[in-house]
Amino acid sequence: MSQPQKTAKTDRQADRPWLIRTYAGHSTAEASNALYRSNLEKGQTGLSVAFDLPTQTGYDSDHTLSRGEVGKVGVPVCHLGDMRTLFNNIPLEQMNTSMTINATAPWLLSLYIAVAEEQGADISKLQGTVQNDLIKEYLSRGTYVCPPKPSLKMIGDVAEYCYTHVPKWNPMNVCSYHLQEAGATPEQELSFALATAIAVLDELKPRVPAEDFPALCGRISFFVNAGIRFVTEMCKMRAFVDLWDEILLERYGVENPKFRRFRYGVQVNSLGLTEQQPENNVYRILIEMLAVTLSKKARARAVQLPAWNEALGLPRPWDQQWSMRMQQIMAYETDLLEYDDLFDNNPAVDRKVEALKEGARHELANLDGMGGAVASIDYMKSRLVDSNAARLGRIEAGETVVVGVNKWTQTEPSPLMSEDGGIMVVDPAMEAEQVSRLNAWRAERDTKAVEQALAALRADAQAGKNIMPASIKAAKAGATTGEWAEQMRAVHGEYRGPTGVSPSPSNKTEGLEELRAAVDTMSDKLGRRLAFLIGKPGLDGHSNGAEQIAFRARDCGMDITYDGIRLTPEELVAAALEQKSHVVGLSILSGSHIPLVEELMQRMAEAGLSQTPVVVGGIIPDDDAERLLAMGVSRVYTPKDFELNTIMADVITLAEPTPEAAE
Numbered sequence: 234m235s236q237p238q239k240t241a242k243t244d245r246q247a248d249r250p251w252l253i254r255t256y257a258g259h260s261t262a263e264a265s266n267a268l269y270r271s272n273l274e275k276g277q278t279g280l281s282v283a284f285d286l287p288t289q290t291g292y293d294s295d296h297t298l299s300r301g302e303v304g305k306v307g308v309p310v311c312h313l314g315d316m317r318t319l320f321n322n323i324p325l326e327q328m329n330t331s332m333t334i335n336a337t338a339p340w341l342l343s344l345y346i347a348v349a350e351e352q353g354a355d356i357s358k359l360q361g362t363v364q365n366d367l368i369k370e371y372l373s374r375g376t377y378v379c380p381p382k383p384s385l386k387m388i389g390d391v392a393e394y395c396y397t398h399v400p401k402w403n404p405m406n407v408c409s410y411h412l413q414e415a416g417a418t419p420e421q422e423l424s425f426a427l428a429t430a431i432a433v434l435d436e437l438k439p440r441v442p443a444e445d446f447p448a449l450c451g452r453i454s455f456f457v458n459a460g461i462r463f464v465t466e467m468c469k470m471r472a473f474v475d476l477w478d479e480i481l482l483e484r485y486g487v488e489n490p491k492f493r494r495f496r497y498g499v500q501v502n503s504l505g506l507t508e509q510q511p512e513n514n515v516y517r518i519l520i521e522m523l524a525v526t527l528s529k530k531a532r533a534r535a536v537q538l539p540a541w542n543e544a545l546g547l548p549r550p551w552d553q554q555w556s557m558r559m560q561q562i563m564a565y566e567t568d569l570l571e572y573d574d575l576f577d578n579n580p581a582v583d584r585k586v587e588a589l590k591e592g593a594r595h596e597l598a599n600l601d602g603m604g605g606a607v608a609s610i611d612y613m614k615s616r617l618v619d620s621n622a623a624r625l626g627r628i629e630a631g632e633t634v635v636v637g638v639n640k641w642t643q644t645e646p647s648p649l650m651s652e653d654g655g656i657m658v659v660d661p662a663m664e665a666e667q668v669s670r671l672n673a674w675r676a677e678r679d680t681k682a683v684e685q686a687l688a689a690l691r692a693d694a695q696a697g698k699n700i701m702p703a704s705i706k707a708a709k710a711g712a713t714t715g716e717w718a719e720q721m722r723a724v725h726g727e728y729r730g731p732t733g734v735s736p737s738p739s740n741k742t743e744g745l746e747e748l749r750a751a752v753d754t755m756s757d758k759l760g761r762r763l764a765f766l767i768g769k770p771g772l773d774g775h776s777n778g779a780e781q782i783a784f785r786a787r788d789c790g791m792d793i794t795y796d797g798i799r800l801t802p803e804e805l806v807a808a809a810l811e812q813k814s815h816v817v818g819l820s821i822l823s824g825s826h827i828p829l830v831e832e833l834m835q836r837m838a839e840a841g842l843s844q845t846p847v848v849v850g851g852i853i854p855d856d857d858a859e860r861l862l863a864m865g866v867s868r869v870y871t872p873k874d875f876e877l878n879t880i881m882a883d884v885i886t887l888a889e890p891t892p893e894a895a896e
Contacts, residue, residue, distance in 0.1 A: 247571045250278075250564035251526070251534035252329060255553045256500060258283035258308035260659045262318035265308040266745045268324060269548060275554055278562055279329040280361075281537050282319075283307035284341070286772035286823055289376040290799070291337050291718025295668045296803065301825030301831075302772050303664040305334075311395065311671050312713045317351065318346040330361035331406075331498065336378040337839050338365035338629060339391050339498060340717045343704040346399070362403035362498070365391055368429040369408045371730040372617060373415035375774020375798045378718055381607045383629070384724035387700065389436040394701035395447050396441065405433060406456040409839040413458035414504045415777050417620025420592035425613050426455065427476060428597060428606040434485060435605070438583055450481055452493035457533075459524040459534035460502040461517055466524035467576070468585040472530035473497070476590055498535035499525045505546040508852075508872045510637030510644050511655070514541040519559055528805075530576040534559055541649070544872055546656030546824065546852060547694060611731045618733035618780050622741060625781055629876055638875060654854055659824070671713070678711035686710035694724040732776070732785045732797045742788050748878060751885045752790040759815060763888050766814035768805040769798045770833060771822035778850055782818060785877045786884065802833035806840050814845060815888040823850040827860060834864050846887040850874075 255272050258265045269280055281614040284307040287299040293311050294303045303309050303853045310316055342363050346356055359591060367384035370377040377384065394403035409417070409426035417425065426823060430453060441449055455473070459466045477495040482489040501521035506514045518538050525533040538556040539550035563569065576582045603609045628745055633639050642725050649655060687705040691702045710872065742749065756762045768781045769776060783795035794812050809817050817837075821829055839845060849861055850870040858869040867887055 242351055246467050248529070248532075250570060250781065251560075252498070253277055253534055253557060253560045253564065254279045254281040254331060254498075254537040255535045255557055256281045256333065256539070257553060258285075259306075259307070259547060259657070260663045261302040262308055262315045262569070264295070264476075265428040265644075266319050266321050266323070266383075268320075271550065272557065273323070273477065274555065275557060277557055279331065279535060280323075281331040281535075282333065283332055284332070285309045286376070286774075288341070288714055289334060290772050290774075291340075291378045291714060291721070292772070293499075293713050293715035294664065294671050296715055298799070300771075301664075301828035302823055303667050304659050305824040310341065310344065310714065311667075312674050312711060313344055313347055313672075313708055314674050316341075316348050322347055325349040325352055326358050328361070329535075331537075332361065332363050332867075334410075335364050335367055335370050335374075336376055336384070337714060337718060338363040339387055339700055339704050340708070340714060342391060342402075343701065343708040346504040346686075346705055347708045352372075353796055356399055358401065359399050360401045362406050362456075363391065363407055364406040364456060365404060366406060366408040366429060368432065368457075368606050369411050369425075370610075370774070371728075371776075372425070372614050373411035375730065375776055376731060376772075377728060377787070379721055379725040380728040381610060385607060387435050387721075388433055389440060390432070390699045390701050392437055392449065392452070392808070393440045393699055395454065396445070400452075403452055403496075407433070408456040410458040410500055412617065413460060413502065414775075415617045417542065417617055418620055419465055419472075419589055420596055421616060421620060422458070423469065423476065423589060423593035424474055424596035424600065424607070426457075426473075426832050427480060427593065428600045428609070430455075430477075431480065431484070432606040437487075437827055444724075445880050446485070447487040447489055447492040447745060448589060448609065450487050451489075451494070453496075454534075455485055455495065455497035456498050457499050457525070458502055459499055459521045461505050461521060463520050463524040464582075465520070465585065465589075467528050468582055469589055470497075470525060470533075471576070471582070471586045472589040472593065474531050475586070476593060492790050495531075496534055497638050498537070499533040500537045501525070501539065503539050503543055505635070506539060507635065507638050508544045509642065510647070511542050511544055512647055512649055513637050514539075514544065515555070515559075518556060519774070522563065524561065526569065528576050529572070530577070530652065542655050544852065545654070545660065546854060549653075549657045553723060571883050578777060608713070611733075611840050614731045614733035618784060619739040620737070622781060622784050625877065626741065629878070638873070646775055654856070656854070658854075661827075674711070681709045683707070683712050683716070687712055687716055690717070691720040691724060694720060729797055732783070734780055734787065734793075736787070736793075738788050739784070740788075745789055748789045748881050748885070755885050755888050756790075758890055759888065762790075763816075763885065764812050764814045765791045765793050765816050765884055765888075766805070766809050766812055767793060767818045767820070768808070769820050770800055770805060770829045771821060771823060771825050772799060773821055774798050775822045775823070776820070778822070779818075779820035781877060782820070782880065783852070785881055789881050791884070802829060802836050804810070805833060806836040806842065809837070809842055809845060810840055817845055817847045818884070819847065819849045819851075821849065824852065826851050826853055827857060828862055830866060831864060834866070844891050848880075848884065848887070852880050 298367035395404040690703040846867040848868040
């Protein structure tokens, strides 16, 4: 009688699950702390902190540019008191904390260390990650502060400090996530991210003894995107593993395989989440998670999933819980973690991995020939804009099917959309309360001690010293996020990243003949070329939509003005006056559309531009859209308005000269 076969579980010990995280933070440090503690009680095994845009870009909550942005896309952290509240009753020595912070990473890590020391923690035992990847900020996310070279130096400061004092901390998360959100192909995502990692390692190599460099390489981690084409995405992850091993061995001579491991966390794709039939996003998120969990060789060390309704607005705690349960079911109910890699020696997988590696190596050699990642920022940005234009073109043409968007669009009403609109809305009064707390903090601190600490920080930055020790002292003295960033701006200057949108039309004008003819006709009526101003007011750096509108408007023959991100309503109105714009278009994805549009419309009226049509695009709930239209906005577009040619036709119609203009 044959013996029954052993199950996989009895053959070997099951693998430990990945860290289960939820990317979270909103409104106030106190509210976010309650959310973190609740999620930890529900089984979350690590924290992933989302900071608001002022905190990410180095402004205090009461700065002019912060208006309408406080607490919208994350938690505001202005000083040690906010950080203390954020982690109240959460023992940091026992926690693994990921902080999605880049330009102000040295500062937020300084605040975190200061709070940990207040808790009595041994900081050498702290575990977690600061993203601290500035290069992708110039390419896709826009939360940079200083120019690339000093920013690279600050990345190095954090890594060098952590290696000595916080050895279990990952000082940098090379982030390819936003590259894919900006339209990167898998080959571009691989090569642009690895080029960034090479730039950082080249910066770090002279800072430590040669014998310590391999261990420092081992602390560099990655933060990756996983899209809906999950077989390709899984192969991309296997390609990342091989290429990183290859680079560390061949370029840097790292012989210990332990230090060549590709260590990464993942947030699955938000770009593909749809406003239409948003319940479908649950399936998309699950399928995307498979790409980074099925293959043991390329399995993520930490996973955070968006919620089904993130294309609509801020998820509620229940929505986040639903995504967390998805991870827990995969990790604890299935037998996935009991098996070796399911894809080893699969010929189809091997072919795809090799093809991706070959494409990435070719692009890496190209970037190397240009002088590396920092020298290639303009080139990479333009490639991303082109790739995103091609992606959107395929969706518009129906070549890429998006269920519920360009196919099978009829739907039943969703029972998930309750009276609150299916999202959480931050109370506008919260911003004033945060500013009040900030003023109280400033009033109660030792002003002289703060001034001395900031002077020492600035002196260290000017002298080229590692800024981490002085930043920690400034944090403990009571300095604020805006004051820290002010010293960095004073020493290194500010920076405006490339838009990636050339003024010259592309070769993608096929199918635009009717629109081009309509632009010509309207331009004849106007007496000059139809002028369209595209602007991004506020601190929102998600520029993909604005770039694609500018790209398409240019190819339709309009005279476009698009100067990139982070402009004030005052600057945009001045540009509209100077350019004599016929239509003004605003892109705002941070939820701050009401106060920003309100200010812009008021300034337009004061400048005598009341007759100039304004159109607004963003993640805008229906009630807010009605408010914007009542303010005088001519059109409101949301992610469901994916057909750019329809928007172009609207812009042409809106430019029709009014009787007042004719006079």
